[in-house]
Amino acid sequence: MNQTLDILKKNGLSVTEGRREILNLFIQSDGALAHADIESNTKISFDRVTVYRTLQTFVENGIIHQIPTTDNTILYALCKDKCGAGHHHDEHVHFICNECEKTICLDDVTVPSVKFPKGFHPLQSAMVVKGICSDCRKN
Amino acid sequence: MNQTLDILKKNGLSVTEGRREILNLFIQSDGALAHADIESNTKISFDRVTVYRTLQTFVENGIIHQIPTTDNTILYALCKDKCGAGHHHDEHVHFICNECEKTICLDDVTVPSVKFPKGFHPLQSAMVVKGICSDCRKN
């Protein structure tokens, strides 16, 4: 069965053209996407507002997650199976390549736990690493 | 000698009222600051543009550094001594409190190194942790 459709139905979301296309973009893309990427890469052009709302819906349903960045942009990437509405489990490392500028989810690299000073109670960790990705290394 | 003045001169920056006040704000504050915080907290009101440019100058000179976030804001915090123009060394963990919403630099908690897949060449790491800070824990 179509993977895109599968995901939407599993989350009880109505299947619309916008959601299908945007979700497809994530599945096809190997890296993370920013709002701007989505707006320019979809064949059919959707309203900015629709893109915003679709992304929001996807985040709320545990389909995609946000990646922290230092430049005023929000990046989104597909979640793994374990995520669902309300609870995300994206404790993997994100890699931003300085050369191709892609952001890649290193799904197999878990964020290590660290020792915190007394009184600090950690709940959720994120780790972002900049460097050169394996693709750019080859060239 | 005045610490603010000291930092500015050490970096070869001309000493202006705006730079003095904004840098002071960072020194006094225990957490990280967003653009908005700075605009509203300085006694004398500076133009938005001035604040933007001042922050940029400080980042370029290794006086402050940016902290990654998932909500479209840029946070800034003071750098330690080791930072200078062009080279930052802020490999410490940042803690965002869910309760007081403050972002704190845990200068003594270093970002642990992790094993990357073949081909990935890390250069700079950042780690952001959400949870409850020690101050809010007490109450």
Added chain:
DNA sequence: GTATATTTGCAATATTGTTGCAAATTGTTT
């Protein structure tokens, strides 16, 4: 104190994100 270089503030503009509401689309029921 004067000259030179830098910085500031204003105005204009660009980019990004949000909200209300009517029209269109999707899912549901018969």
Added chain:
DNA sequence: AAACAATTTGCAACAATATTGCAAATATAC
């Protein structure tokens, strides 16, 4: 398959955030 209810979309307006050029003001160097 048609009709109804619920959801989603696009438009318009708006709000917030960020950037640029340029003349006036300020800081540093001499």
